[in-house]
Amino acid sequence: MIPPCHYFQMGCCTKGAACKFSHSHAASRSRQEDTLRMEALRLQVEYYLSDENLLTDNFFQDLIHSSEGGWIAIESFLGCPRIHQLRATATELIAALRWSKQLRLREWPQGKEAVCRTSPPPKPKVHATTVPVPAGEDTLEFRPLKLLRDFTKGWQAVVEDVDRRSFCFVKRTSAPEDVLRQEFDLLLSSGHWQTLTSKTGAVTRSTAWYVSPGCCCRYVYGDTAVLPRDKPRWLADVEARVLGELCGLREDEWPNSVNMNLYEDESQNVGWHSDDEGLFRGCQADCRIISASWGASRRFEVAVKDRNHVSGKPSVFYDTLNSVTLNSGDLCTMEGLFQKHFSHQVAKGNSVESPKSSDSTNSESMASPEETSRYRSARINLTWRYIVSHRSYCRRSRPDGESPRLQPP
Numbered sequence: 001m002i003p004p005c006h007y008f009q010m011g012c013c014t015k016g017a018a019c020k021f022s023h024s025h026a027a028s029r030s031r032q033e034d035t036l037r038m039e040a041l042r043l044q045v046e047y048y049l050s051d052e053n054l055l056t057d058n059f060f061q062d063l064i065h066s067s068e069g070g071w072i073a074i075e076s077f078l079g080c081p082r083i084h085q086l087r088a089t090a091t092e093l094i095a096a097l098r099w100s101k102q103l104r105l106r107e108w109p110q111g112k113e114a115v116c117r118t119s120p121p122p123k124p125k126v127h128a129t130t131v132p133v134p135a136g137e138d139t140l141e142f143r144p145l146k147l148l149r150d151f152t153k154g155w156q157a158v159v160e161d162v163d164r165r166s167f168c169f170v171k172r173t174s175a176p177e178d179v180l181r182q183e184f185d186l187l188l189s190s191g192h193w194q195t196l197t198s199k200t201g202a203v204t205r206s207t208a209w210y211v212s213p214g215c216c217c218r219y220v221y222g223d224t225a226v227l228p229r230d231k232p233r234w235l236a237d238v239e240a241r242v243l244g245e246l247c248g249l250r251e252d253e254w255p256n257s258v259n260m261n262l263y264e265d266e267s268q269n270v271g272w273h274s275d276d277e278g279l280f281r282g283c284q285a286d287c288r289i290i291s292a293s294w295g296a297s298r299r300f301e302v303a304v305k306d307r308n309h310v311s312g313k314p315s316v317f318y319d320t321l322n323s324v325t326l327n328s329g330d331l332c333t334m335e336g337l338f339q340k341h342f343s344h345q346v347a348k349g350n351s352v353e354s355p356k357s358s359d360s361t362n363s364e365s366m367a368s369p370e371e372t373s374r375y376r377s378a379r380i381n382l383t384w385r386y387i388v389s390h391r392s393y394c395r396r397s398r399p400d401g402e403s404p405r406l407q408p409p
């Protein structure tokens with residue numbers, strides 16, 4: 001078929017019969033139909049990802065939140081009723097979306113083309129019926145709970161859900177940049193880092209696990225067990241600053257374990273989970289977890305657990321999602337029954353700010369370029385926790401604290 005002449009369609013072809021493109025009205029009509037069809041497809045996808053639709057559309061909210069950077073595979077649209085009705089192919093959708101001013105199209109790798117919003121999605125409307133409020137958690141009046149904000153000032157609420165007795169607070173940094181950089185370098189170089197990998201073998205992050213003397217409880221992630229080490233001396237100053245000065249806790253009130261995470265860059269992450277290991281009994285009793293961050297900024301997300309998700313897998317109610325950017329030096333707490341009712345994650349690819357350099361100390365100029373770039377791209381997070389139920393092989397599980405009943409498996 002001879003392709004239509006654009007100039008003829010615009011009424012300005014000067015070639016007349018000599019033109020090698022078609023001047024037939026049928027060709028022109030079919031071109032117009034193609035254009036209209038492309039426009040319909042583009043508008044439909046733009047609508048699916050619009051603020052208006054995302055307020056109530058959990059399907060696309062789930063896809064946006066479960067993918068790195070909010071990219072949605074073009075394939076995901078093919079099964080949507082309107083796109084299906086138009087019998088659109090992936091190639092057509094890609095061609096249509098090249099013209100979108102609202103959405104960003106990624107055309108590589110071939111076969112994995114995807115589209116994303118140029119702005120963060122809106123928070124979905126909370127439907128009273130979607131998130132059941134569990135009855136029966138004790139109110140703070142009935143059973144008081146000492147929150148960290150009762151010890152020191154400066155905590156902002158991320159979650160303050162009294163019905164679920166669940167709390168998450170953030171405290172912005174007050175430490176000088178050179179102190180944070182020195183602590184970052186110390187943690188990076190002295191931590192006994194063990195890499196964790198996904199099912200496909202990719203490194204998701206590195207971790208280290210420290211406990212108080214006499215405890216030998218392992219920290220278990222799926223198939224991987226992390227061996228405990230005694231809390232090292234080099235951690236003492238960091239603990240004194242974070243737990244003592246910033247949280248206002250006496251030394252005998254400090255948590256007896258700390259889990260360290262190292263995210264080399266924003267491709268490394270920790271997916272939705274709760275810190276519900278038996279060690280901490282966070283689903284049975286009030287449980288306080290204190291975290292501090294160094295290096296690159298990352299987004300920390302929290303949402304109410306959805307135990308009956310249609311997929312059969314644990315999920316969250318995205319309409320309850322709250323997020324906070326944790327910058328170098330910031331503290332964050334999860335308290336009360338937060339681990340019972342909420343999940344949390346550090347998603348991939350959402351680093352938004354790198355740590356600032358300090359003018360007053362000129363610390364950046366003293367650091368090697370390699371150290372500087374690590375501090376800008378990598379993030380270290382420490383989460384201090386209280387082990388209240390030691391593993392049966394740990395001598396701390398015995399009331400008299402003597403030798404273990406069982407050997408570690």
Ligand SMILES: O=C(O)CCC(=O)C(=O)O
Pocket residue numbers: 259261270275291300344345346381383
């Ligand atoms: O890196 C963080 O901020 C969170 C780490 C975390 O959730 C964990 O170690 O269980």
Ligand SMILES: [Fe+2]
Pocket residue numbers: 273274275344
């Ligand atoms: Fe966690």
